[in-house]
Amino acid sequence: MAVRSASPENIYATHPEKKVSLYFMVLGFIALSIGVIFGPFQIFNYAGIDLYPALQPLFKSYYQGLTLHGVLNAIVFTQFFIQGSLLYLQARDSNVRPLMPVAWAAWWIALIGLALAAWPLLLNNATVLYTFYPPLQGHWAFYVGAALIIVSSLVSVFLSVEMWVRWKKQNPGKPTPLVTFMTTATWMMWGLAAIGLVVEAVFFLIPWSLGWLKGVDPLLARSLFWWSGHPIVYFWLLPAYVSWYGLLPRQAGGKLVSDPLARMAFLGFLVFSTPVGFHHQFADPGISAFWKGVHTVLTMMVAVPSLMTAFTIAASLELAARSRGGKGVFGWVRALPWNNPSVVAQILGAIAFIFGGAGGIVNASFTLDYVVHNTAWIPGHFHLPVATASTLTFFGIAFWLIPHITHKPLAAPRTALAGVWLWFVGMMFMAFGMHMMGLQGVPRRAHISAMNALNEGIYSSSAFYMVFNAIAGVILTIAAVQLFYVLFATLLSRRRLAPNQVPGVPFTEAISGPEGKRGVKVMDRLFFWWGAAVVLVLIVYMPTLVQLFMHMVPAPGFRLW
Amino acid sequence: MNNEKLIHAIERYERSWLLFALVMIVVFLIFIGYTLTGFAFYVPSAAERIDPTTARAEGSLFANPRVEKTGDNVYTAYVLAQAFTFLPGEIRVPKGARVIFYVTSPDVQHGFYIRGTNVNVQVIPGEVGKVEHTFDEAGEYLVICNEYCGLGHQDMIGKIIVEDK
Ligand code: HEM
Ligand SMILES: [Cu+2]
Ligand SMILES: [Cu+2]
Numbered sequence: 190m191a192v193r194s195a196s197p198e199n200i201y202a203t204h205p206e207k208k209v210s211l212y213f214m215v216l217g218f219i220a221l222s223i224g225v226i227f228g229p230f231q232i233f234n235y236a237g238i239d240l241y242p243a244l245q246p247l248f249k250s251y252y253q254g255l256t257l258h259g260v261l262n263a264i265v266f267t268q269f270f271i272q273g274s275l276l277y278l279q280a281r282d283s284n285v286r287p288l289m290p291v292a293w294a295a296w297w298i299a300l301i302g303l304a305l306a307a308w309p310l311l312l313n314n315a316t317v318l319y320t321f322y323p324p325l326q327g328h329w330a331f332y333v334g335a336a337l338i339i340v341s342s343l344v345s346v347f348l349s350v351e352m353w354v355r356w357k358k359q360n361p362g363k364p365t366p367l368v369t370f371m372t373t374a375t376w377m378m379w380g381l382a383a384i385g386l387v388v389e390a391v392f393f394l395i396p397w398s399l400g401w402l403k404g405v406d407p408l409l410a411r412s413l414f415w416w417s418g419h420p421i422v423y424f425w426l427l428p429a430y431v432s433w434y435g436l437l438p439r440q441a442g443g444k445l446v447s448d449p450l451a452r453m454a455f456l457g458f459l460v461f462s463t464p465v466g467f468h469h470q471f472a473d474p475g476i477s478a479f480w481k482g483v484h485t486v487l488t489m490m491v492a493v494p495s496l497m498t499a500f501t502i503a504a505s506l507e508l509a510a511r512s513r514g515g516k517g518v519f520g521w522v523r524a525l526p527w528n529n530p531s532v533v534a535q536i537l538g539a540i541a542f543i544f545g546g547a548g549g550i551v552n553a554s555f556t557l558d559y560v561v562h563n564t565a566w567i568p569g570h571f572h573l574p575v576a577t578a579s580t581l582t583f584f585g586i587a588f589w590l591i592p593h594i595t596h597k598p599l600a601a602p603r604t605a606l607a608g609v610w611l612w613f614v615g616m617m618f619m620a621f622g623m624h625m626m627g628l629q630g631v632p633r634r635a636h637i638s639a640m641n642a643l644n645e646g647i648y649s650s651s652a653f654y655m656v657f658n659a660i661a662g663v664i665l666t667i668a669a670v671q672l673f674y675v676l677f678a679t680l681l682s683r684r685r686l687a688p689n690q691v692p693g694v695p696f697t698e699a700i701s702g703p704e705g706k707r708g709v710k711v712m713d714r715l716f717f718w719w720g721a722a723v724v725l726v727l728i729v730y731m732p733t734l735v736q737l738f739m740h741m742v743p744a745p746g747f748r749l750w
Numbered sequence: 751m752n753n754e755k756l757i758h759a760i761e762r763y764e765r766s767w768l769l770f771a772l773v774m775i776v777v778f779l780i781f782i783g784y785t786l787t788g789f790a791f792y793v794p795s796a797a798e799r800i801d802p803t804t805a806r807a808e809g810s811l812f813a814n815p816r817v818e819k820t821g822d823n824v825y826t827a828y829v830l831a832q833a834f835t836f837l838p839g840e841i842r843v844p845k846g847a848r849v850i851f852y853v854t855s856p857d858v859q860h861g862f863y864i865r866g867t868n869v870n871v872q873v874i875p876g877e878v879g880k881v882e883h884t885f886d887e888a889g890e891y892l893v894i895c896n897e898y899c900g901l902g903h904q905d906m907i908g909k910i911i912v913e914d915k
Contacts, residue, residue, distance in 0.1 A: 250901060318898050324802075324858045324875055325900070407859060407874050446760050472861075472872040474796040474879035478786075481793070485782060489775045496771040500764055508756075554778065556785040559792050559868040563861050563896035630865035632896035635904040644907050647892060701757050742876035744802045747858050749833050749900025 200596050206280045207594045209292045213273025214587060215680065216300065217266045221580075222673050224261030227254040228576075229666045232619055235565060235626065236659035237652070239638035249313045251636035252750055257310055259319025263575060264338065265303060267425045270583050272299070272345045274590060275372045275428055278435070279349055281694050282368035283356045287348050295348065299341035306334025316750040318634065320414060321394070323405045326746025329398035336390040339383055346383075349376040353715070364703040365713050367448050368435040368696060374455040375427040377719045378420060381726060382463045385416025397746065404743025408475045412734060415466035416726075423462040423491075425575055426542075427455070429582035433502050433539060439697040440532050440589075441525055443509025448699035450501055452712045457494035459715070460722045461487055464729040471558040480733055481555060487729065488553040495546055502539055508700075530605035534585030537613040538578040544620065545573030563634070566627025569620050577616045581609060584672055591676070593692050596685045600678035608671030615664030622657030629654075794871045794879040797852055802875035805856040806830065811878070812854060817841045820850075829853045831860035831873040834902030836893055841910045843885060849910075850882045861896030864910060872897060888914040 201208045230240050234251065241251055248254050272295065280287055308330055309315040315327030321335075353365065353373040365373070393405040393413075434451040438444055445451065467484035470476050507521055515524025526532050548570040551557050561567065592599050599605065629651050631637065637648055703709040712718075786793075805812050815837035817827040825847050830837040832855060843849055853862045853873050860873040864883065871879045885891075893908035 252898065252901065252903070255898075322859050322897075325898075406876060408877055411874070446757075447764075450764070470872070472794055472870050473874060473877075474794040474871065475799070475874065475877045478790065478793050478795070482786070486779060489779055492775060493768075493771055497768065500767045504760055504763075550778065555782050556789055556792065556868075557782075559870040562870045562872075563863065630863070630892070630894065632861065632863065632894050632904075634898040635896075637904055639904070641905045644905055647907065700753060700760075740799065742799050742801060744875040747833075747900075749858060749902075 200594070204280070204286075205289055206277055206287050206292065209287075209289070209296055210273040210277035211591070211594050212296055213269050213276070213299070214591070216296075216303070217269030217273065218587070218673075218676055220261040220269065220303065221266035222677075224258050224266065225669050225673075227258040228669070229662045230254060231258065232622075232658050232662040232665065234636060234638045235623060235631075236655040236662060237638050237648075238659065238662075239636075241636070241639065250316065250750060251639070252318070252634075253310075253313050253316045255634065256316050256318050260306065260310060260335075263319055263425075264335070267575070267579065267583075268338065268342055269299060270587075271424070271428045272296075272342065274583070274586055275375065275431065276345065276348060277590070277594075278431065278694070279352060279369050279372040282366050282372075282435075282696060283352065285352045285356050285359075287352055291344060291348055295341045295344035298337050298344065302334045302337030302341060304334070305330045305337065308334075313750070320418070322414070323394065323397070323407050323410050324744040324747050326398060326748060329395065332390055332394045332398050336387070336395060339386055339390070342379065343383060343387075346376045346380040349373050350380075364709045365715075367445075367451060367699070367703070368431060370452055370713070370715075371427070371431045371435060371455050373715060374459045374718075375424070375431065377715060378427070378459045378462050378722070379424045381719065381722055382417050382420030382424065385413040385418075385466070389413035402743070404745045406737065406741040407744050408473065409734070409737040409741060411470065411473065412466070412476070412730075412737060415469040416463065416730065417466075418469060419466045419488075420462040422571075422574065423458055425579045427458060429535075429538065429579050430454070430498055432582055432586055433498065433535060435697055436586075436695045437502070437532065437535050437697070438505040438509055439695040440529065440535075441506055441509035442513050443505055445697045445699040446501055446504045446508065447701045448703045449701065449706055449709055449712070450497060451699075452703070452709065454494035454497045454501075456712055456718055457497075458491065459718050460725060461491045461494075463722060464726045465491060465553075466730075467733075468553045468555075468558070471555055472562045475737075476733055480729065483729055485553060485555045487725075489550070492546065492550060495542075499539075499543065499546075506536070528606070530599075530602055530609055531585040531588040533606060534581045534588065534609040537609060538581035538585070541573045541577035541581070541613060541616060545570065545578060548573065548624070561627055563632060564627035565623045565631045565633050567633050569623025569627055572616055572623075573620055577613065581612060584609065584676075587676060589692050589695070591679055592686065593694065595680070596688075596691050597679055597682050598684055598686050598690075599675065600682055601675050604671050605675040608668050608675060611664050611668035612672065615661045615668055618657045618664060619661035622654045622661060625654040626651045626658075789868065791882045792868045792870075794881050797878040797880040799876055800854055800878050802854070802856050805854055805875075811852065812856075817843065817849070823847050825849045827851045829862065831855045831862055831895065831906075833857050833860075833900050834895070834906040836862075836895075836906070836908035839908050841893075841908075842913060843910070844913050844915045845888045846884070846886060847912070848882060848884045850880065853879045853881075858899050859897050860899050860906065861894065863894045863896045865892040865894055867891070870896070885910070885912040888912045 515521030
């Protein structure tokens, strides 16, 4: 049982990385708690209900809120949570301590970046959405802040790779432990993927917003953005996979079926995540159909490791359920620990991902994309992988990791369970409504509930689907309140668990392990595979980028909000 | 079941699953390739590059946004997408017309999406996008800007009227 303790013992003493990880995760959740506020307003907008007058004069427009929503949720929350959780998991899995001053430097850079970016966002001086496509031009502090946030992520790349190299030196000839392998591969992938954004910000957007450059080429900037913009999706997803492969089977009472397969999936992502960005630019003139086709083929390739993951996770969960007494072809499902909010959050997240993955294949199918490009279908789609699969999994991780680090018991586990279910159900309603509206031609990123009299009613043929969005808005509001209540009540609670009650890190055993497998040795050469990824990216990007660099058409900036 | 046997059973299922996945992806790619052979004109191509600061100036292709008849039931439209209107705001063509669109923007990015068709172009300053569509059904088509371009974005809507002759 929980006990009260007046003077909390120094819980960070044995593992100082606990504190920096916690700081990263909490900062991420604070950002999310603000970013999510706009979610219900947006989905009510897509139900034809305009609630924005209620936000005046604090927030000036739909688009200011949408910028905050995209930046705080998708750029800030995801990255900060990942920086904290992966650092801790790798440190514990490999038993190597991160370079602590560097880890704190990463946190401070992230905090300063967030503060700098938040300032113009909150003052409506950078209402450029989270894709910040030029020639829309925001305040320089937004770009500098965003760049610092990315720099912080690159420090995390360094931290992870340095820890892995140190482990290798201390353990010559041994295969890297699984979770360490997965976290290192994730960070290496991001190290290559982030280059596009860094170049865009440092060489173009920052000097342009400061007035040192007269213009930037919008197509070049878009191409650099999407160099990072697709793999960033995997950067959000792979940490969830780390948990699904490395922890969830144990949490569900079983084992991972195959350790080498998990490694293979991560290598697939390391190599194929980045050379695919043009599938976001099918509608762009100025990029040849040939290279769009090449990126299409490679995008289809990255579906393979996700399909592998679906198999392995389902098989591991089935074995776990059967070892808990589950019976029947599908009846075993009932034997999973449905009372554990951490497990349920992850399972529901994985289920949402099945639909998200299927939709993703549609979007990436070149010709099909013209049906859905920039329609409501798109946010309908990506709330499944990002706002459900990753976000629910991150909540699921926090439900054991925060008690583990702070020794504070999870507040209101039943509320957590309800919140997780409602989030999943609400997102399903929203996904259905938005996908269908997209197919009917309703655009994304549009304040359609406040159109001028001339255009009013042009989307009324979608009224039926708007009902789903309205229901989603109500459900998701309740879910968000519940989840944040549980999180912050846990963090602010003064109760402490007795030492023997503190949850440990649920690292999973594998039924088929890495020992003595030749393939595992080959896969362990991460630098080699990273090099292969670099070569592939250069091949599929350089012809187009060099062309664009040599014939830039600089466009001056505009502020139209 | 002992471990060995279990692993073998799982590996068998897994091989079939992976095979299924690979076949599925190859089939999808074949479909995509097939649709490309018939519908390549929906893939926006770059007609040319243009200086956005002078896109509206005298002598530019877009100085006078318009639609003109350029062949037997073939029409060419020069469309300027700008905050927050399309020029021309209304395009009239007869039923069955094949229309070739050239689109550009003098300010920020916009979308050029004709609802109910596969015409969906990212309008990028500096690029002249080219697509075409044949209007086999008479009626009023909405042209929707589907890329955020500023406060008036949701009202940036044009029209194409296809007349029954
Ligand atoms: C209560 C939960 C949420 C609701 C109701 C919600 C609703 C929405 C809606 C309706 C849109 C589309 C707006 C538009 O296109 O005009 C949107 C956009 C977006 N949402 Fe959410 N959302 C929620 C949570 C999240 C979470 C947790 C994330 C990520 C971690 C997220 C990331 C995004 C992003 C990246 C966009 C795109 C912004 C843009 O187009 O610029 N959302 N959201
Ligand atoms: Cu993508
Ligand atoms: Cu527009």
